[in-house]
Amino acid sequence: MPRFNRTSIPPHPNMARAWTRDKEQASSAEDQIPETPPEGVEIYTDDNPPPGPIFNYWCQRYSLFTRYDEGVWITRSGWFEVTPEKVARKIADHVLHSPVETVLDVFCGIGGNAIQFALSPSCKRVIAVDKDQTAIDCARHNARIYGVLDKIEFIVDDVFRLIEERDPRLAADAVFMSPPWGGPSYRNFGVFDLDALEPYSGAHLVEQAQKISPNFALYLPRTSDLNQIAKMVPGPRVQAIHYCVRQRSKALTVYAGCLSKV
Numbered sequence: 001m002p003r004f005n006r007t008s009i010p011p012h013p014n015m016a017r018a019w020t021r022d023k024e025q026a027s028s029a030e031d032q033i034p035e036t037p038p039e040g041v042e043i044y045t046d047d048n049p050p051p052g053p054i055f056n057y058w059c060q061r062y063s064l065f066t067r068y069d070e071g072v073w074i075t076r077s078g079w080f081e082v083t084p085e086k087v088a089r090k091i092a093d094h095v096l097h098s099p100v101e102t103v104l105d106v107f108c109g110i111g112g113n114a115i116q117f118a119l120s121p122s123c124k125r126v127i128a129v130d131k132d133q134t135a136i137d138c139a140r141h142n143a144r145i146y147g148v149l150d151k152i153e154f155i156v157d158d159v160f161r162l163i164e165e166r167d168p169r170l171a172a173d174a175v176f177m178s179p180p181w182g183g184p185s186y187r188n189f190g191v192f193d194l195d196a197l198e199p200y201s202g203a204h205l206v207e208q209a210q211k212i213s214p215n216f217a218l219y220l221p222r223t224s225d226l227n228q229i230a231k232m233v234p235g236p237r238v239q240a241i242h243y244c245v246r247q248r249s250k251a252l253t254v255y256a257g258c259l260s261k262v
Contacts, residue, residue: 073138078110087243088116096122104172111139118148129159178219192223215257222249
């Protein structure tokens, strides 16, 4: 069982080779961005605020994307799912303060984490996967706003199918997973059972991540069971960090392999 301690762990010897996209590939990525927001993506302003539950998230829009006013695209689910920019930057700093140069973002959504990984000078390549075409369209557009489109390869597909097929495009030094949490019901639990994650349990996520790399990070509900995490994650050490926004924990990120700094 892993222990939460303060002993460092050496990097894994089989790090994937870093890869840099050339200008032709970057131009191809530009061509894949729609000229207008995809269906279902609304641009909200002070004169046109969002209705219902999105309104509270829209009020925090600059914590989600500091460059929101430059035309960031957010899907309806993206408002609830995207990692706040400061938190995403902290995660990127942690992941890339290691021998990691290439990151696989398994549930990239509208690109919040992928963009921050790509902004790091230490990052040479991000592979961002999501099976939602609209989310990928938004992520590409948002990456262009932040000037990192040339460092991210976007893939529209079921990532677990690609993992089972050993798709070579997924080769990476580290894996980042921000999985669906099964809706806001996770807030009702004092201690969240990771087997209750929907549609992918915590154990399934760990199993799949290790097929790519022993170095992985999981972005989980803040009340996730630490004892369960310790049993679930292999190896002698695992690190869990709470990231806070406005002095309140936003989420818990679990680091394994060379990403564990303890």
